[in-house]
Amino acid sequence: MTVASDFGTRMDALSNISASRRLYCATFEINTWLFMQGASKKLALREASIKGVLRYWWRALYWLEEREKAAREHQNYQDINNLALQTLHKRELDLWGGTEGASRVRLKVVQNKEYANQSSNSVPSSIGYGLGQGIYNKEILRPYYTGGTFSLKIELDKSLDEVSVQSVLNAVLCLHQFGCLGARSRNGFGSVTLSKLTHNDRDVLQFHDTALSKHLDKVLKGNDSSEFYSDADINVDDLPPIPAFSRHTQIIEGKGHSHSSTGRDGQQVLADLLDVYKEVRKSYANDDKAFFDSYAKDGFKLENWDPKDKQNDFPQRFFLGMPMVWSVKREGDKPKNYRIEAKAFDTSENNNGKAINRRGSMFFMKVARCKNTNSYIHRVLFMPSLFLPLSPKKVTPFGKFKAAWKRKPEHNKKNRFGTMFSKDFAISSEQPYRANKAFFSNFKRQLSSCEENSVETADE
Structure with missing residues (x-):
């Protein structure tokens, strides 16, 4: 056709x-x-x-x-x-x-x-x-x-x-x-x-x-994994302003799964890949929940939170892609469900705080078929770039947390959210890169562990 x-x-x-x-x-x-x-x-x-x-x-x-x-x-x-x-x-x-x-x-x-x-x-x-x-x-x-x-x-x-x-x-x-x-x-x-x-x-x-x-x-010349995983300061000028190949690019390639011997086709290989991806993301979600829960115990006073003093506790999942929304339940005498939204804003000279509602992931997953062996492999490409625009004067972009409490539906309408407060916070250009490379490292380690377990099971 x-x-x-x-x-x-x-x-x-x-x-x-x-x-x-x-x-x-x-x-x-x-x-x-x-x-x-x-x-x-x-x-x-x-x-x-x-x-x-x-x-x-x-x-x-x-x-x-x-x-x-x-x-x-x-x-x-x-x-x-x-x-x-x-x-x-x-x-x-x-x-x-x-x-x-x-x-x-x-x-x-x-x-x-x-x-x-x-x-x-x-x-x-x-x-x-x-x-x-x-x-x-x-x-x-x-x-x-x-x-x-x-x-x-x-x-x-x-x-x-x-x-x-x-x-x-x-x-x-x-x-x-x-x-x-x-x-x-x-x-x-x-x-x-x-x-x-x-x-x-x-x-x-x-x-x-x-x-x-x-x-x-x-x-990819000069692409050194030991340098990639080091804690050395990041030169932001090295990161592409758009998704592009650079010395920071990293690739994971799995082992082949023969369809004739295992019966596993490309879709099943993808399901296994996404299963690991889901678990790694889930660990970040749990960390985020712990972060917000710490402020929800006593009246959810997140407005007192100062990101500068809480760099290590910062919700890292925000940097894996936007939009990002969290649901948090406040415990206590009057429990409520809260909806936390996070957005970024472009502070470069020509945009003057224009909202950035979407930012795609830096990770690209794929399932390929090896022609010679008739097997399917997973491949993950990590292609880091600037998370948000940066002006020539290196003006730091900023983000905003907006918290809201969940009202009961009225007249068969969808749930509405009443605004609770908004909180601005600065975003350094290094934060997103560090968060994403840490995620990639964890993802790579989990995939390797799953493949080793798979081989051991097959040998048995």
Whole structure:
């Protein structure tokens, strides 16, 4: 089945490619449930969505290249990061297109074989946790692909030089190595594996995969795990302002689980991965609960809390992604349920305290299939970046806690919350990095322990 392109009638049939274009074809296998919908809310693999993912990984791959170039050519410039971002943005628009120019990369999806599930399912608790409330509430609320294959026709403008062509293919291969498609992609849903890459009917996967490896080796040079886990002061200037590969990037890769010998497919490997992720997050939730409970015992006087004096007790889960909400029950003669919200605010010069309601996780989970062994492995990418914007003058962003007490529903309306107080607190640029690297270290340790136990069980 061919999914309609978002380009509509503006895109010619790929069988009639003009001489000014060249064509690659990437064939992907779907390893874990993939949630993606078209304009009619029906299940569909959308070219526009896939292109957005490829642009994301392209930026992640080439940010450092532009940063180093800007540093060489403008040594006395105060805001090198901003200059590099502008250059990267111009380069991206020239290649991928924007409001001022057409894209020099066109995509067309052809579904070769699909397995779609249109009904709701009960799922393991870890899968429900990974999907979240928007997709799962005791049952799955959206249709999804359970597996299958699809081909991505990649039509490149012939005027592109070899460096630009390779950069597009590197983005495709980065999707293959680390990325997923559709909703909840950072939690491993929509994991895909590139099984074939052809150019003029010639298999070129190995050649271009080697090229990506060389590029990543260059980007990750100086990546020292001993330095990563040290308590040395963090140079904030080393952290990318956007999610991008850098010397701080770390990768976890699990051991293969052969489907033929264990019967475990990609979705089951993801369930195991999310089970560990859930437990690690839960430990943070317990720490947060203890933190708030300490203030809830005697009237919930959190307004007296001074974050500067409570750095070690600070709710670390706030730095794993926003929005973040806690529910706390006050014990005593008049027990109440409280809802604690945490938000961040951008204090850089041009935004003057603009609220930042969302901040994505720095972790990217994936399940890949190893072609040679027919086994599935999990892969976790930790790609640290600045948690919040930072101005050239290093103005510190700030956050806000807003506490509210839960009222009883009235007239069949949803629960409402009465405001109790708000509390501002400063956020240093080092805090989010330290919190996330500690989480990654714990996650890595727990995954390693689970794999060792799995091996011992198999040996028995």
